[in-house]
Amino acid sequence: xxxxxxxxLIEYLDGRLDVGTAADVQAxxxxxRICRDRVTDYKTLGTMIRSLEPVRPPEDLFQRIxxxxxxxxxxxxxxxxxxxxxxxxxxxxxxxxIVVLSQPGLGQEPDPPRPVVSxxxxxxxxxxxxxxxxxxxDFADEIDHVAIRESLRITxxxxxxxxxxxxxxRIHPTQPLSPDTIYRVEANAxxxxxxxxxxxxxxxxxxxxxSGASARAAAVAAQQAREPTSAQDPVVPVAxxxxxLNLPAAVTQPDPPTDLPSDPAVVSLPPTALVADDPPPSPTxxxxxxxxxxxxxxxxxxxxxxxxxxxxxxxxxxxASDVNDDEDDRDDDDGDxxxxxxxxxxxEQIRNLRLSDSAADRLGCFIGTTRAVGRIQSFERxxxxxxxxxxxxxxxxxxxxxxxQPNTWHEGxxxxxxxxxxxxxxxxPVRGFGNLWRSQSAVRQLLGWGSEDDRDLELDVYQFTNxxxxxxGDRPLVIVNDGSWFAAR
Amino acid sequence: xxxxxxxxxxxxxxxxxxxxxxxxxxxYSEPIYNYVLRMMGNSLDxxxxxxxxxxxxxxxxxxxxxxxxxxxxxxxxxxxxxxDELRRRGVVRWQALDLLTERFSFEPADKDTPERIVLYKExxxxxxxxxxxxxxxxxxxxxxxxxxxxxxxxxxxxxxxxLSAVKSLLFRAREQFRRVYLKEFPDAGSQKK
Numbered sequence: 268x269x270x271x272x273x274x275x276l277i278e279y280l281d282g283r284l285d286v287g288t289a290a291d292v293q294a295x296x297x298x299x300r301i302c303r304d305r306v307t308d309y310k311t312l313g314t315m316i317r318s319l320e321p322v323r324p325p326e327d328l329f330q331r332i333x334x335x336x337x338x339x340x341x342x343x344x345x346x347x348x349x350x351x352x353x354x355x356x357x358x359x360x361x362x363x364x365i366v367v368l369s370q371p372g373l374g375q376e377p378d379p380p381r382p383v384v385s386x387x388x389x390x391x392x393x394x395x396x397x398x399x400x401x402x403x404x405d406f407a408d409e410i411d412h413v414a415i416r417e418s419l420r421i422t423x424x425x426x427x428x429x430x431x432x433x434x435x436x437r438i439h440p441t442q443p444l445s446p447d448t449i450y451r452v453e454a455n456a457x458x459x460x461x462x463x464x465x466x467x468x469x470x471x472x473x474x475x476x477x478s479g480a481s482a483r484a485a486a487v488a489a490q491q492a493r494e495p496t497s498a499q500d501p502v503v504p505v506a507x508x509x510x511x512l513n514l515p516a517a518v519t520q521p522d523p524p525t526d527l528p529s530d531p532a533v534v535s536l537p538p539t540a541l542v543a544d545d546p547p548p549s550p551t552x553x554x555x556x557x558x559x560x561x562x563x564x565x566x567x568x569x570x571x572x573x574x575x576x577x578x579x580x581x582x583x584x585x586x587a588s589d590v591n592d593d594e595d596d597r598d599d600d601d602g603d604x605x606x607x608x609x610x611x612x613x614x615e616q617i618r619n620l621r622l623s624d625s626a627a628d629r630l631g632c633f634i635g636t637t638r639a640v641g642r643i644q645s646f647e648r649x650x651x652x653x654x655x656x657x658x659x660x661x662x663x664x665x666x667x668x669x670x671x672q673p674n675t676w677h678e679g680x681x682x683x684x685x686x687x688x689x690x691x692x693x694x695x696p697v698r699g700f701g702n703l704w705r706s707q708s709a710v711r712q713l714l715g716w717g718s719e720d721d722r723d724l725e726l727d728v729y730q731f732t733n734x735x736x737x738x739x740g741d742r743p744l745v746i747v748n749d750g751s752w753f754a755a756r
Numbered sequence: 757x758x759x760x761x762x763x764x765x766x767x768x769x770x771x772x773x774x775x776x777x778x779x780x781x782x783x784y785s786e787p788i789y790n791y792v793l794r795m796m797g798n799s800l801d802x803x804x805x806x807x808x809x810x811x812x813x814x815x816x817x818x819x820x821x822x823x824x825x826x827x828x829x830x831x832x833x834x835x836x837x838x839x840d841e842l843r844r845r846g847v848v849r850w851q852a853l854d855l856l857t858e859r860f861s862f863e864p865a866d867k868d869t870p871e872r873i874v875l876y877k878e879x880x881x882x883x884x885x886x887x888x889x890x891x892x893x894x895x896x897x898x899x900x901x902x903x904x905x906x907x908x909x910x911x912x913x914x915x916x917x918x919l920s921a922v923k924s925l926l927f928r929a930r931e932q933f934r935r936v937y938l939k940e941f942p943d944a945g946s947q948k949k
Contacts, residue, residue, distance in 0.1 A: 274923040277930070281901075283908070309930045312937065315883040316902040324789035325803050329781055332810045405800065435800065749844065 271295055271302050280309055395475040398446055402438040404470060412436075415468070418455040423448065447476040469666075617729060620736055620743050622755055629747050631732030639726045643739065644700050647693070647715030651700045654726050655737055655746075660703055663744070664713050669752045672710070676702040689716050696721065765821045773821060777814050780826060785810070787904055788834050794899050795838040797888055805841060809834040828913035831906065835896055835914055842892050886937050894929035901926055 271279075271292060278284050279292040296303040325331075412431050419429065421438070428439040438452065452470040617633050641654015649664040653674060662670040676699035689695040694717035696704045704711050729736040734747040736755065743755040768776060788809060793802035812833050817824075887895050900906045900914060912922045 273927045274920070277923050277927045281908070305931075305934070308934050312883075312930065312933050313902040316887070316898060319790075319794065319883060319903065321786065321790050322793055322799065322802075324785050324806060328785065328789070328803060328807060329778075331803075332781070332807050332814075335807065335811050336814050 271299075276302060276306060277309075280306055280313075396444070396472045398443040398474050399440065400444065400472075400474075401440070402452065402470070402472065404436040404438075404452070404468070406435070415454045418453075420453045422451045422453070425450070444474045446474055449473045617736075620729065620738070620755060622736070622743070622745070626745050626753075626755055629749075630734050630736065630745065634730040634732060636727060636729045639728060641724060641726050642700070642721050643724050644694075644696055644721035645718045646696075647718055649714045651696070651703070651714070651721075652726075652737070652739070653699065654724075655728055655735065660699060661746070662703075662710055662714065663746075663752055667751050667753060669746055669750065670710070672703055672707065674699045674703070693717060694720055765817070765823050768821060773817060777817060780813070780830070781810060784827070784830050788830055791831065791899055791904055792834055792838055794884075794887060794903065795835075795892070795895060796841070797884075801841075805837050806834070809837045812837065825910075825913065828906065828910040831900060831904065831910070832914045832916075835900075839892055839896070882937070882941050886933060886940060889936055889940075890929070890932060893925070894932050897922070897925050898929045898933060 275284070275288070275292060279289060284292065296306060415436060416429065416431070419436075421427070423445070425438075425444060426441045428437075428441055430437055430439070444450065450472055452468070452472075454468040617636075622630070639654040641652060643650060643652050648666075649662065652661040652663065653659070655661050656671060658674055659671045660674045662672060664670075693715075695701065696717050698721070700717075700721055704714070724739065727738040729738075729743075733749075734745065737744045737746065744752060745755050746752040765773070765776065785806070789802055789806045792806045792809065793799060796802055796805060809830070813830055816833070887898070890898070897911060897915070900911050906914065908919055908922045908926075911917075911926075912919055915922065915925075917925065
């Protein structure tokens with residue numbers, strides 16, 4: 268028996284066939300159990316999907332959108348989430364409509380703005396955080412709420428109301444934070460998805476130098492843990508958001524844990540894709556600028572700040588897809604890339620790396636290998652490495668994030684190596700590493716002091732479509748374009 | 757969108773554009789939010805990325821005001837926002853071989869798997885789990901068609917695909933959903949006849 272053309276079957280299911288064609292399909296279905304069962308199943312599955320209960324968006328969503336439009340530059344590359352409060356459920360449709368329309372409109376001055384940004388792993392330490400900010404830590408993975416709550420320590424201490432909302436820990440100061448102060452939030456827990464793997468959480472932010480500052484903070488929480496050794500997503504992305512709200516009554520601060528290391532503030536830095544022939548990236552380790560003041564609204568002017576002209580242009584009605592890359596429009600081809608599409612002849616070259624399936628999956632297809640001579644230095648909280656990408660220094664933080672920076676030092680350059688003496692047992696980096704370490708305070712804060720002198724080494728660099736593997740000694744370092752790295756074994 | 761009569765968006769003043777955007781938000785915030793919720797899988801991300809989508813929509817309106825087909829235009833922005841984030845998180849990965857949809861096969865069903873899905877009440881709870889296992893592209897087209905009830909033409913606008921490609925993609929998405937569902941929940945179906 269000839270079965271229905273698959274497109275015709277779909278169109279029949281969706282009621283898109285003319286009467287005559289539909290009748291033909293119906294006649295076929297009455298004789299063909301296979302096609303009939305499939306159509307029935309597709310209908311059932313559609314019913315299932317439509318049965319998913321609709322959810323109301325948060326009541327403050329429009330206000331958040333309004334605020335973001337008013338104060339932020341458009342960014343097409345990285346979403347900045349804003350959490351102004353807890354979503355409220357159970358509001359009737361009409362009530363929602365009223366709430367929306369009664370919000371300060373786009374053309375009206377809103378209530379005093381509540382700067383809210385959330386930060387993800389790989390962003391900068393928030394600076395200029397308002398002194399009435401609420402700190403939110405979003406855990407992307409299952410986490411032990413009780414352990415985090417019991418081990419939470421904030422330095423310097425603050426009076427705060429601390430509670431969980433789903434997988435977000437909210438630290439709600441009940442007194443204004445001190446201006447121009449670096450606060451550290453630390454905790455210990457075990458990841459629920461990785462039983463037995465302890466996590467040391469470390470988040471730092473700096474308050475604005477004056478009270479009432481409305482400058483936006485630039486992002487991210489750094490997560491400090493043991494040097495990740497598992498290929499199974501060793502770093503849990505933690506987003507930190509700061510918002511200014513009216514503060515509730517004070518609550519006592521938790522007792523500090525006893526087993527946390529003492530260390531200065533840690534920052535993590537935005538990575539860039541690690542592609543061998545890319546031009547050196549522009550370092551972006553300065554805080555985002557404050558939003559420009561908006562002019563008072565008028566009848567003919569929008570109160571929204573002009574968006575960034577470099578942001579993504581609007582979509583055309585019908586254009587080439589920008590939703591899926593490498594999309595193949597041929598009907599019979601599934602555009603998803605199959606791991607088996609990689610050249611299997613290359614397996615032999617990378618077999619010695621003994622990469623886990625997860626690591627291999629993240630790296631993509633093997634491209635080639637090179638041998639290079641570079642330098643390496645270990646630090647208190649990471650390491651620096653040259654020789655991986657020509658002319659660049661690779662900075663690997665213990666939190667599992669990495670950064671590449673141009674190596675601007677040349678033999679014969681004047682050195683500031685003697686400016687500062689390292690603490691006993693530690694080392695001040697020199698030459699190229701020292702140049703970067705001294706010129707970029709965020710790098711210095713990320714890594715700390717050198718734990719050993721720098722040294723030469725030979726590197727085997729294995730390049731993949733989505734990253735690199737660098738053999739340093741007997742431990743391959745997996746460096747993924749998404750900004751994460753880990754030791755393969 | 758009727759409050760501005762026959763006037764084109766291109767003619768709007770800044771204040772009118774603001775009101776226009778408010779109307780768009782009023783009409784589409786809930787469906788877009790629910791679409792993003794199913795794409796991202798949790799309410800916090802849904803709020804964040806719905807916000808991101810509307811902010812980008814306003815930016816587009818402001819920089820290039822024109823008479824968009826609002827619904828597919830908004831879904832296109834929301835889809836891009838979701839897929840960009842999923843890609844950034846490393847969630848958009850190559851499909852495991854056993855989840856790849858084969859060509860429409862006329863072979864009889866496996867002997868050990870039911871041939872049909874019978875809808876049970878508790879099956880609806882399984883739907884979320886299955887949706888999360890689909891490739892983002894398949895999940896996108898299924899949600900756009902089944903949940904958001906976009907037409908093929910609108911889906912084509914959202915995804916930037918020809919109509920024939922939309923049909924093909926929709927077929928493969930339904931087939932993958934069916935196969936994964938039957939594999940994950942074999943008790944959900946009737947016994948082999």
